[in-house]
Amino acid sequence: MTEGYIHSLESLxxxxGPGIRFVVFTQGCPLRCQYCHNPDTWKLKAGTKVSTSTLIKKIIKIKPYLEGAGGGLTISGGEPTMQPEFTLDLLKKAKAxxxxxxxxTSGFVEIEQFKKFLAYLDLVLIDIKSFNNSIHQELTGVSNQKTLxxxxxxExxxxPYWVRQVIVPQITDQIAEIKKLAKFLSQKKYLEKVELLPYHELGKHKWEKLGLEYKLAAVKPPSPKKxxxxxxLFENYRIKIA
Known part of the structure; x- marks a missing residue:
């Protein structure tokens, strides 16, 4: 029996990802993103222990709704690659x-480990916190080289994959850096679309509850105009924007 730690579940x-999805939010994350809205996912064993067999039974119960809406299973986090055996087994059961x-995923994973997931994946949602490695390290505590x-x-x-980036004013909203990301992605054949996600403050209270310093307390969400x-910038490179 394969078990792992999860933070929460979302059935619809x-x-x-596309359509209506059963989302498993796993526990544990090696990144420390300054804007993280779920810092309570960082510590692996702070979550709920559950088996993949239990989860797949829950998923099968709503399988007709998922399939009817062109959806399926998404494993998110936290960072699901931190629990490779658990994530891989759940993917295998879902494909069965x-x-x-x-x-x-944030993509902060060893390549040889990630290769094991590929045969059981239809789509990858990959978060590029910043294309600039220095900014990425300052924002998350780790390099972006594994993600790239x-x-x-x-490729x-x-x-197929989607790229996501959170736009944080004065940090990840620099025109020059976004242009570099757009140019980099314009050469990719299997990128389906890009999602730029506006920074929000919804997780701020969790930082306070956990006794953590929220360094972005003075930052406000980006304007619709920005x-x-x-x-x-992405549309100029004929990249589909969500």
Whole structure:
């Protein structure tokens, strides 16, 4: 029996992949993103221990709704690759049920480990916190090199993927850096679309509850005008924007 730690479940999710999806939010994350809205997912064993068999039974119960809406299973986090055996086994069980599968990841994972997931994935949602490595390290505590390597792997494996980036004013909203990301992605064949997500403060209270310093307390969400301007940079490269 394969077990792992989860943070929560969403049975009818609509923002973590195509259609309606059963979303498993795993526990544990190696990143420390300054804007993280779920810092309570960081510690692995702070979650609920559950088996993949139990989860797949829950998923099968609503399988007709998922399939009817063009959806499936998304494993998110936290960072699901922190629990590779658990994540891989759940993906295998989902594919055995002919479910569409997606993995939402920061890409901070060893390439050889990530390769093991590929045969059981239909889609990867990959978060590029910043294309600028220095900014990425300041914002998350880790380099973006593994993330970019995963993108190259997905291209080589001909695996469809979406790229997501949170737009944080004065940090990840720099026109020059966004242009570099757009140019980099414009050369990719298996990128389906890009999602620029406006920074929000919804997780601020969790930081306070956990006794953590929220360094972005003075930062406000980006304006619709700024978001439109950044989206246009990708459209100029004929990249689909969500």
């Amino acid at each position: 999710g609509t923002v973590d 049920e002919n479910l569409h599968t997606a993995l939402d 390597a995963v993108i190259e792997l997905l 080589k494996a001909k695996k 978001m439109a301007k950044l989206n246009a």
